[in-house]
Amino acid sequence: xxxxxxxxxxxxxxxxxxxxxxxxxxxxxxxxxxxxxxxxxxxxxxxxxxxxxxxxxxxxxxxxxxxxxxxxxxxxxxxxxxxxxxxxxxxxxxxxxxxxxxxxxxxxxxxxx
Amino acid sequence: xxxxxxxxxxxxxxxxxxxxxxxxxxxxxxxxxxxxxxxxxxxxxxxxxxxxxxxxxxxxxxxxxxxxxxxxxxxxxxxxxxxxxxxxxxxxxxxxxxxxxxxxxxxxxxxxxxxxxxxxxxxxxxxxxxxxxxxxxxxxxxxxxxxxxxxxxxxxxxxxxxxxxxxxxxxxxxxxxxxxxxxxxxxxxxxxxxxxxxxxxxxxxxxxxxxxxxxxxxxxxxxxxxxxxxxxxxxxxxxxxxxxxxxxxxxxxxxxxxxxxxxxxxxxxxxxxxxxxxxxxxxxxxxxxxxxxxxxxxxxxxxxxxxxxxxxxxxxxxxxxxxxxxxxxxxxxxxxxxxxxxxxxxxxxxxxxxxxxxxxxxxxxxxxxxxxxxxxxxxxxxxxxxxxxxxxxxxxxxxxxxxxxxxxxxxxxxxxxxxxxxxxxxxxxxxxxxxxxxxxxxxxxxxxxxxxxxxxxxxxxxxxxxxxxxxxxxxxxxxxxxxxxxxxxxxxxxxxxxxxxxxxxxxxxxxxxxxxxxxxxxxxxxxxxxxxxxxxxxxxxxxxxxxxxxxxxxxxxxxxxxxxxxxxxxxxxxxxxxxxxxxxxxxxxxxxxxxxxxxxxxxxxxxxxxxxxxxxxxxxxxxxxxxxxxxxxxxxxxxxxxxxxxxxxxxxxxxxxxxxxxxxxxxxxxxxxxxxxxxxxxxxxxxxxxxxxxxxxxxxxxxxxxxxxxxxxxxxxxxxxxxxxxxxxxxxxxxxxxxxxxxxxxxxxxxxxxxxxxxxxxxxxxxxxxxxxxxxxxxxxxxxxxxxxxxxxxxxxxxxxxxxxxxxxxxxxxxxxxxxxxxxxxxxxxxxxxxxxxxxxxxxxxxxxxxxxxxxxxxxxxxxxxxxxxxxxxxxxxxxxxx
Numbered sequence: 004x005x006x007x008x009x010x011x012x013x014x015x016x017x018x019x020x021x022x023x024x025x026x027x028x029x030x031x032x033x034x035x036x037x038x039x040x041x042x043x044x045x046x047x048x049x050x051x052x053x054x055x056x057x058x059x060x061x062x063x064x065x066x067x068x069x070x071x072x073x074x075x076x077x078x079x080x081x082x083x084x085x086x087x088x089x090x091x092x093x094x095x096x097x098x099x100x101x102x103x104x105x106x107x108x109x110x111x112x113x114x115x116x
Numbered sequence: 117x118x119x120x121x122x123x124x125x126x127x128x129x130x131x132x133x134x135x136x137x138x139x140x141x142x143x144x145x146x147x148x149x150x151x152x153x154x155x156x157x158x159x160x161x162x163x164x165x166x167x168x169x170x171x172x173x174x175x176x177x178x179x180x181x182x183x184x185x186x187x188x189x190x191x192x193x194x195x196x197x198x199x200x201x202x203x204x205x206x207x208x209x210x211x212x213x214x215x216x217x218x219x220x221x222x223x224x225x226x227x228x229x230x231x232x233x234x235x236x237x238x239x240x241x242x243x244x245x246x247x248x249x250x251x252x253x254x255x256x257x258x259x260x261x262x263x264x265x266x267x268x269x270x271x272x273x274x275x276x277x278x279x280x281x282x283x284x285x286x287x288x289x290x291x292x293x294x295x296x297x298x299x300x301x302x303x304x305x306x307x308x309x310x311x312x313x314x315x316x317x318x319x320x321x322x323x324x325x326x327x328x329x330x331x332x333x334x335x336x337x338x339x340x341x342x343x344x345x346x347x348x349x350x351x352x353x354x355x356x357x358x359x360x361x362x363x364x365x366x367x368x369x370x371x372x373x374x375x376x377x378x379x380x381x382x383x384x385x386x387x388x389x390x391x392x393x394x395x396x397x398x399x400x401x402x403x404x405x406x407x408x409x410x411x412x413x414x415x416x417x418x419x420x421x422x423x424x425x426x427x428x429x430x431x432x433x434x435x436x437x438x439x440x441x442x443x444x445x446x447x448x449x450x451x452x453x454x455x456x457x458x459x460x461x462x463x464x465x466x467x468x469x470x471x472x473x474x475x476x477x478x479x480x481x482x483x484x485x486x487x488x489x490x491x492x493x494x495x496x497x498x499x500x501x502x503x504x505x506x507x508x509x510x511x512x513x514x515x516x517x518x519x520x521x522x523x524x525x526x527x528x529x530x531x532x533x534x535x536x537x538x539x540x541x542x543x544x545x546x547x548x549x550x551x552x553x554x555x556x557x558x559x560x561x562x563x564x565x566x567x568x569x570x571x572x573x574x575x576x577x578x579x580x581x582x583x584x585x586x587x588x589x590x591x592x593x594x595x596x597x598x599x600x601x602x603x604x605x606x607x608x609x610x611x612x613x614x615x616x617x618x619x620x621x622x623x624x625x626x627x628x629x630x631x632x633x634x635x636x637x638x639x640x641x642x643x644x645x646x647x648x649x650x651x652x653x654x655x656x657x658x659x660x661x662x663x664x665x666x667x668x669x670x671x672x673x674x675x676x677x678x679x680x681x682x683x684x685x686x687x688x689x690x691x692x693x694x695x696x697x698x699x700x701x702x703x704x705x706x707x708x709x710x711x712x713x714x715x716x717x718x719x720x721x722x723x724x725x726x727x728x729x730x731x732x733x734x735x736x737x738x739x740x741x742x743x744x745x746x747x748x749x750x751x752x753x754x755x756x757x758x759x760x761x762x763x764x765x766x767x768x769x770x771x772x773x774x775x776x777x778x779x780x781x782x783x784x785x786x787x788x789x790x791x792x793x794x795x796x797x798x799x800x801x802x803x804x805x806x807x808x809x810x811x812x813x814x815x816x817x818x819x820x821x822x823x824x825x826x827x828x829x830x831x832x833x834x835x836x837x838x839x840x841x842x843x844x845x846x847x848x849x850x851x852x853x854x855x856x857x858x859x860x861x862x863x864x865x866x867x868x869x870x871x872x873x874x875x876x877x878x879x880x881x882x883x884x885x886x887x888x889x890x891x892x893x894x895x896x897x898x899x900x901x902x903x904x905x906x907x908x909x910x911x912x913x914x915x916x917x918x919x920x921x922x923x924x925x926x927x928x929x930x931x932x933x934x935x936x937x938x939x940x941x942x943x944x945x946x947x948x949x950x951x952x953x954x955x956x957x958x959x960x961x962x963x964x965x966x967x968x969x970x971x972x973x974x975x976x977x978x979x980x981x982x983x984x985x986x987x988x989x990x991x992x993x994x995x996x997x998x999x
Contacts, residue, residue: 029147029150030143030147031147031150032150048174049147049172049173049174050144050173050174050175050176051174051179053140053143053144053147053179053182053183054179054183054185054186057140057183057187058186061186061187072146072150074150074153076146076150076153077146078146079139079143
């Protein structure tokens with residue numbers, strides 16, 4: 004997978020929230036979903052996903068329950084809580100603002116200074 | 117919300133550790149399976165795809181750890197790790213552990229004991245409902261709580277501050293249950309006594325106000341649990357039985373709860389009777405307003421009534437009494453006071469002393485913390501290589517500090533537990549101890565939740581206190597430097613925190629040693645002080661003739677027979693009779709007026725003199741010197757003019773000088789004119805620390821008393837003589853209960869305070885000394901072990917023994933001297949406080965000063981002996997080879 008990029012620190016939580024907001028997922032599913040929605044460009048270390056999931060559960064942004072996967076394996080499924088939905092909205096706005104600001108900063112031309 | 121969920125996951129983590137771990141495992145396993153499924157679908161076989169999935173996943177253990185951390189349970193896990201590590205470390209150095217635990221155990225134990233006593237006597241003396249609102253009516257002007265019965269009734273009926281006011285009196289009575297008669301201590305309570313206090317019966321019932329119908333109407337007795345247990349063998353059938361008190365029948369109606377001992381701490385009465393039956397116990401008049409025989413009036417303040425409001429309320433009653441009965445009640449001030457230690461009378465000194473003791477034991481704990489702090493600092497220094505290594509391997513400083521604190525708190529908790537255990541045992545012994553056999557005095561000090569809480573708190577605080585000492589050391593550790601240079605890199609500063617701690621500790625110990633020496637010296641001196649009588653070679657026999665039925669004129673006749681019988685015993689020089697003895701328990705007091713005073717109201721009283729009704733031989737038997745005039749004779753009886761012997765202080769206050777006093781007249785409360793015929797030296801009458809007091813001696817035949825104290829002067833062995841006295845008196849009247857003690861034993865009460873003070877200060881001083889030894893030892897041993905190489909080189913280069921010692925221990929001795937001097941000065945200042953309790957306590961006593969200096973030097977010598985030996989026995993060759 005040649006064109007994969009390391010994700011920025013702190014963005015993993017946001018990506019997880021986004022992935023789960025599209026429908027309940029188990030851990031591996033989250034991984035696949037992030038790959039899918041980022042066009043397979045974002046590389047996430049597989050193991051590192053779980054501490055983040057546990058942290059989000061503890062913060063009350065996700066809730067987890069055991070269920071069965073498509074191919075009949077027992078797995079833990081995650082879905083967004085109300086607080087998680089709210090957080091996702093805020094974080095998305097914050098991210099967009101940041102990206103906008105950085106982009107406009109990078110687009111600055113010498114004559115504009 | 118966040119905190120709650122955190123705590124919940126913490127708790128879940130703690131209680132379901134295994135389950136959580138399993139769940140994490142299962143989830144990670146599921147992930148790998150799912151990934152393997154995908155890989156399998158892409159064409160790999162199962163085994164390869166599973167391996168591939170595991171490789172992709174990365175370090176499972178690490179992520180598991182991170183998951184646990186994310187779950188919030190990590191604190192507990194690492195705490196358990198820290199604990200395990202700390203236990204392993206402590207077990208590796210048992211010497212250090214035992215020293216540290218014992219040091220703390222001593223210090224925390226001392227605090228627990230002192231606090232328990234304070235808790236039992238001052239803070240929570242009674243296990244009664246709303247005991248915090250229980251107050252006695254106090255007369256600050258006279259410093260007691262005595263009231264007459266009519267005044268009590270006025271107080272009870274006119275006050276608006278108390279739920280109700282009860283009265284009680286303590287008295288001694290002969291109790292006959294059908295077996296051997298014995299002396300019992302009785303509380304005579306007003307009808308509402310139990311109800312005012314909220315006391316429930318254990319067996320049967322207690323008496324109530326409805327039982328009272330005027331004098332002698334309620335011949336009922338409620339036994340205390342202790343008496344019931346000891347004398348009636350817990351027999352519930354005792355209710356309804358008749359027993360005799362002073363040969364009068366009383367019906368047992370019930371038994372009190374085991375934890376109720378009346379309302380004076382220490383004092384455990386045997387039984388409670390209604391006060392309306394007082395005629396059985398004493399001659400006092402129920403209607404005489406002047407006769408303040410009721411021991412104490414007390415009650416529970418109404419909810420919301422403050423002490424100040426109650427005082428104001430009582431004062432208005434005082435004003436009313438003064439206006440209505442000017443002849444009997446002079447100017448009365450009323451306040452409220454705590455009943456347990458008899459208001460300020462005992463409460464004041466006890467409070468002062470306990471506070472001082474608490475302060476001193478706090479100092480002990482502080483010294484112990486300083487001691488352990490420097491031990492910990494040395495340990496941390498020894499471990500700096502390990503710390504450096506851990507830092508280099510990526511451990512955080514917080515984690516290392518947490519480990520250190522875990523170790524410290526572990527030690528302090530162990531020390532606290534051991535100390536508490538020891539103090540509980542000590543208090544148990546204290547509770548069983550009866551310091552004054554003649555009185556039902558116990559010190560029931562049982563540690564309660566407050567004590568346990570304090571011990572835990574002190575343990576934690578001290579753990580953090582001494583654990584904090586090496587913090588800076590760890591924070592400054594630079595792994596690179598340590599690994600490169602080794603541990604020997606010395607701190608360049610001249611005075612380290614450790615030195616300071618040691619000086620503080622030695623100073624505290626010197627304060628304690630000074631204080632205890634001052635107290636011991638004070639007590640020793642006060643025992644050989646001039647009391648105004650001679651306690652050596654005296655036996656005191658006391659009895660009360662009313663208890664065996666002698667009344668009226670029978671009493672003096674019996675007393676004369678007793679004197680004659682005892683005087684006939686071989687080896688007896690003389691036998692004196694009094695109604696009490698100075699510094700004993702029985703003496704009375706009388707208001708005295710000038711001869712020209714016609715209005716004998718309280719405002720005109722010259723003095724409230726200690727009064728002794730004595731026989732002619734009393735002065736000789738007692739060893740009190742007659743300075744001028746004549747002694748009494750057996751002809752000073754009811755038919756001859758009233759005469760008195762007074763002491764110097766009396767003469768000075770009543771007449772202005774001793775010469776004017778001789779032959780002069782004064783008046784007693786009842787208006788009788790009395791002529792002074794003799795003057796005796798001043799003495800101590802109530803306590804060792806009192807200022808000169810007035811005393812008055814009256815001839816026994818002019819003022820008879822049933823209280824009989826015989827002073828037997830003889831050089832014979834007290835044991836033998838005591839037996840002879842007992843058999844002689846038994847021949848006279850077999851039913852007479854007598855107590856036979858040496859003169860010193862009768863002074864137990866007066867000496868109790870100083871003795872207790874000396875014992876407790878002595879113990880604290882000893883503990884201080886022990887702490888000084890361990891502190892100096894630790895420091896000296898450490899400095900020798902740190903400088904072994906240097907000392908070895910010195911020895912190799914030919915240094916003399918003294919030089920080696922100076923190099924090795926010079927610093928320890930300098931610190932010791934510095935700390936001792938500071939402590940000595942502080943101790944001298946602190947001794948001013950001691951002088952309040954311990955008579956003759958003065959630190960400006962060359963013996964005390966020399967004693968402190970000697971003691972500290974000795975302590976230094978003991979503590980540095982082993983390190984010095986070690987320094988001298990260094991073998992430079994072996995040492996250099998090792999390096």
